[in-house]
Amino acid sequence: MGAIPLDQFLVQTVNGLVSGMILALVASGLTLIFGIMDVVNFAHGDLLMLGAFVGSGIFLSTGNFWAALFVAVVVIAVLGAVLQLTTLRPLLGRDPLTTILATFGVSLVLQNYALWQWGPSARKITEPIGGQFQLLYLQYPVYRIAIALLSAAIIGGLWLFMKYGKYGIWIRATTQDRVMAAAMGIPVPAVHAVVFAIGAGMAAASGVLFAPLVGVTQTIGLDFTLRAFVVVVVGGMGNLGGSILASIFVSLLEAYASLFVSPAQAVIVSFVALVLTLLFRPTGLFVPTPK
Amino acid sequence: MLALRDVHAHYGKSHVLHGVSIDVGPGEVVGLLGRNGVGKSTTLKTIMGLVRASAGSVTFEGRDIVHLPTHRLPGYGIGYVPEDRRVFRLLTVLENLRTGLDRAGMTPTRRDALLEKVYRHFPVLRERRHQAGGTLSGGEQQMLAIARAMVLEPKIILLDEPTEGLMPRMVGQIREIIEVLNAEGVAILLVEQNVPLTLAVSSRVYIMEKGTVRHQAPAAALRADDAVIHQYLGV
Numbered sequence: 001m002g003a004i005p006l007d008q009f010l011v012q013t014v015n016g017l018v019s020g021m022i023l024a025l026v027a028s029g030l031t032l033i034f035g036i037m038d039v040v041n042f043a044h045g046d047l048l049m050l051g052a053f054v055g056s057g058i059f060l061s062t063g064n065f066w067a068a069l070f071v072a073v074v075v076i077a078v079l080g081a082v083l084q085l086t087t088l089r090p091l092l093g094r095d096p097l098t099t100i101l102a103t104f105g106v107s108l109v110l111q112n113y114a115l116w117q118w119g120p121s122a123r124k125i126t127e128p129i130g131g132q133f134q135l136l137y138l139q140y141p142v143y144r145i146a147i148a149l150l151s152a153a154i155i156g157g158l159w160l161f162m163k164y165g166k167y168g169i170w171i172r173a174t175t176q177d178r179v180m181a182a183a184m185g186i187p188v189p190a191v192h193a194v195v196f197a198i199g200a201g202m203a204a205a206s207g208v209l210f211a212p213l214v215g216v217t218q219t220i221g222l223d224f225t226l227r228a229f230v231v232v233v234v235g236g237m238g239n240l241g242g243s244i245l246a247s248i249f250v251s252l253l254e255a256y257a258s259l260f261v262s263p264a265q266a267v268i269v270s271f272v273a274l275v276l277t278l279l280f281r282p283t284g285l286f287v288p289t290p291k
Numbered sequence: 292m293l294a295l296r297d298v299h300a301h302y303g304k305s306h307v308l309h310g311v312s313i314d315v316g317p318g319e320v321v322g323l324l325g326r327n328g329v330g331k332s333t334t335l336k337t338i339m340g341l342v343r344a345s346a347g348s349v350t351f352e353g354r355d356i357v358h359l360p361t362h363r364l365p366g367y368g369i370g371y372v373p374e375d376r377r378v379f380r381l382l383t384v385l386e387n388l389r390t391g392l393d394r395a396g397m398t399p400t401r402r403d404a405l406l407e408k409v410y411r412h413f414p415v416l417r418e419r420r421h422q423a424g425g426t427l428s429g430g431e432q433q434m435l436a437i438a439r440a441m442v443l444e445p446k447i448i449l450l451d452e453p454t455e456g457l458m459p460r461m462v463g464q465i466r467e468i469i470e471v472l473n474a475e476g477v478a479i480l481l482v483e484q485n486v487p488l489t490l491a492v493s494s495r496v497y498i499m500e501k502g503t504v505r506h507q508a509p510a511a512a513l514r515a516d517d518a519v520i521h522q523y524l525g526v
Contacts, residue, residue: 166389169389169390169393172386173382173387176379177377177379179341179361180377182360183341183362185362185364185365185391185394185443186362187362189362
């Protein structure tokens with residue numbers, strides 16, 4: 001470590017935390033859906049991508065980033081609920097493989113729809129908060145910090161909702177025991193649709209928030225989804241808090257690794273973390289040891 | 292009030308209920324006895340819509356409930372305490388109760404009164420209200436499961452082996468709460484292996500064998516003459 005100057009280390013810590021928060025926003029939707037329905041949603045990244053496209057459309061016509069964010073979240077949340085009702089509800093309780101194939105099919109449909117509708121060229125959304133500030137030796141974009149804070153706020157809001165809200169309790173009860181939740185009068189089918197909508201809305205939010213950094217293309221969701229699957233497994237499938245911690249953990253690991261190797265190679269670190277977790281602690285790193 | 296007529300049910304290919312007919316009147320405690328695996332729990336699950344009846348009818352206050360989704364039943368006044376208790380292990384005691392309390396049309400006053408009522412019957416739940424359901428002892432979990440059904444203000448509670456695996460002191464407490472509920476006019480369909488308890492609290496008893504009801508009698512008659520109990524239950 002002696003060769004790495006302290007300021008580089010600090011910058012990478014900030015980078016890791018920032019990308020960790022964005023990743024956490026993607027992963028928490030994924031883990032929420034898995035936890036309640038045992039559905040591995042392969043279309044999650046495509047919902048993110050569609051959210052970014054819808055956002056870019058609204059941004060083009062209104063020029064208002066926040067309107068774009070809001071509309072994209074609402075539209076994609078509704079789309080998520082519709083997908084759940086039409087595609088996943090009929091498969092509830094079947095072999096997990098059928099839901100994997102179904103969401104994979106949805107993913108292909110959405111990708112090709114986006115290609116047909118918006119074409120292959122990238123679209124741009126301008127960041128709502130411009131400017132840079134001096135972070136040690138480099139100019140750091142304020143917007144990156146803003147995304148991290150917004151992601152944290154959305155996740156925090158979700159956490160409060162899950163912890164204290166009536167519907168949060170319904171969701172947690174349904175996650176733990178679907179049958180008993182129904183026997184207590186909780187409308188389980190509606191809870192499933194709402195959770196899917198929340199997950200989809202969070203994916204759309206991450207898509208719009210992330211769009212100013214990279215531009216909107218059909219593949220904007222790919223990189224995130226792959227890493228989101230990694231952190232959902234590392235954090236313990238279906239465990240919201242675990243996924244958030246794992247997002248930050250894995251992003252920090254990657255950020256520090258890129259001090260030594262190129263950023264493209266640093267991605268290997270998260271997959272090593274994935275393999276090691278599966279080998280030695282398959283229930284997830286950030287979950288209490290089962291009693 | 293609750294009427295099952297010639298109900299059949301299957302688990303996959305195996306035929307588990309062969310025409311079960313049971314009646315429970317308003318405010319009545321009815322026992323359902325039988326050896327393991329004769330279909331007692333399945334009967335309750337079929338009422339709750341957790342197992343689909345393949346033939347026959349289940350009506351509650353004259354309404355056909357066979358085709359209703361499970362989550363609609365508590366609204367009509369049916370509470371369920373399943374065999375393995377099934378408290379929400381990661382939810383606190385209070386949150387477990389809130390799954391039944393936070394329903395449409397609930398006023399804060401009524402909600403507090405209901406909570407106060409179950410805490411009065413089960414003081415230990417008040418003490419542990421912020422503790423996760425999974426950390427409670429077996430007896431406490433059973434109390435929570437019953438309390439959770441009570442806050443639904445049901446007209447009938449389907450109670451599946453509430454004393455299974457409990458210490459004698461706890462069994463006494465379960466018996467008390469059955470009597471309290473009965474005094475309040477709540478009907479109970481009680482599935483039990485504990486014959487003395489069932490005969491003591493029930494007004495009528497059905498005895499099941501091989502997926503069907505083989506015998507029914509007033510509990511008083513069975514208390515006086517236990518030949519039938521011997522014949523079907525071997526105790």
